[in-house]
Amino acid sequence: MAHEVRGVVSIAKGEPVRLETVLVPDPGPGEALVRVQACGVCHTDLHYREGGISDDFPFLLGHEASGVVESVGDGVSAVAPGDFVILNWRAVCGNCRACRRGRPWYCFNTFNASRPMTLADGTPLSPALGIGAFAELTLVHAGQCTKVDPSVRPEVAGLLGCGVMAGLGAAINTGAVGRGDSVAVIGCGGVGGAAVAGARLAGASRIIAVDVDERKLATARELGATDTVNSRDADPIEAIRALTGGHGADVVIDAVGRPETYRTAFYARDLAGTVVLVGVPTPELQLELPLLDLFARGGALKSSWYGDCLPSRDFPLLVDLHLQGRLPLERFVSETIGLGDVEAAFAAMSRGDVLRSVVVF
Structure with missing residues (x-):
């Protein structure tokens, strides 16, 4: 029927x-x-x-x-x-x-x-x-x-x-953000905002939100960002380095998925830091980076599929954290x-x- x-x-x-x-x-x-x-x-x-x-x-x-x-x-x-x-x-x-x-x-x-x-x-x-x-x-x-x-x-x-899990998982699962880490999130819409919330939940000490929209940056602060950068007004790479002792962030999450935001993420991370791509690129986009920089900076370049989540494990846990007032x-x-x-x-x-x-x- x-x-x-x-x-x-x-x-x-x-x-x-x-x-x-x-x-x-x-x-x-x-x-x-x-x-x-x-x-x-x-x-x-x-x-x-x-x-x-x-x-x-x-x-x-x-x-x-x-x-x-x-x-x-x-x-x-x-x-x-x-x-x-x-x-x-x-x-x-x-x-x-x-x-x-x-x-x-x-x-x-x-x-x-x-x-x-x-x-x-x-x-x-x-x-x-x-x-x-x-x-x-x-x-x-x-x-x-x-x-x-x-x-x-x-x-x-x-x-x-979908979107909130993707962002939370990009920080917690893929990026493996830990207590005391510094994290930068590029693009603070629904997915990026969730990445901010995930970094806070994981115990990051400094969470830097980057966007061109002051409304989204304000929301990112509500979700746990300690610092915000409007990339219309400042070079985000230099701003992130300045906020992390000149080193760059331990984990940088690209929640936009464009060549320019990925390059920002790559150069805004600390040596041997982690870049997580969770923003979904469109098929025509191409990325060029010097191969020597890929070698010299070390670390990890990761893509996050659905926040690398396991629904049976993650959904009940995150709902419980929400009901406890922690998410x-x-x-x-x-x-x-x-x-x-x-x-x-x-x-x-x-x-x-x-x-x-x-x-x-």
Whole structure:
């Protein structure tokens, strides 16, 4: 039986999204049907609309979501109807070479639901990141559901499904920020702001936020930044060095993903420091660095995929920290909106007016 719901669909490259009737099938083996309660508006959804991810239109957008399991298919035991869950887009397989080596956050064979959601005329939809949560119901692989404490507000919990987890994990998991470290974060939108919060949670002694928008720098201070640098007014490399005794930061996180911000991160780190790239570059971007500098400066250059998170490990822990008052996830929610307001939310995001708009059902 198919369930008829309303969903936000991107029909063609660059066209405004629109509300369409979506048919969601019952779960098959290993799948779960989830009633979505909240879903954040992420830059990745805009990239889908602009054709920056793939050309598999039409897309059912939305992926940064939380909700309640409605029903499950055969063979599902980890979650049950009534469970409050955060959705994730990396349901690990447990059998690939990364999983067998004890590194499931690098899983090379992640799962999605196999049964398609469709438009009313039967046209298959491509769900964003295998989720498609700008709809009252969505069908996912059961491994994409992580059960967490149901006392957390849905609009806060869902943010761990993508952007906030990416930033937190870039600091805590990929960058391995430790007590007393100095950290610089370049780009302080939703992901960069979360990296600031993650560095604070990890015990960094100096956290330097870099951006061109004073509003984002002010928010970064609220999230734990000890210092801010507006790179319109100052050379960020020199500013970061000046704030770290002339050495550079132990960990520098690039939450933008452009050649110029990566070069800044590379030269703003201390010798043998770590650079973490968590901002997602567009396909045409190229980077040039002197090979001798790569050799001479040592250290580590890392990319952070989804904050190198393991949802089953990280989501419940971070929700618990939030409920204890130690992780202010609510500060990332700039506004709550309806399902028909996603296009306006894209515009607000492009102007830098919000950290996150969140659709609440």
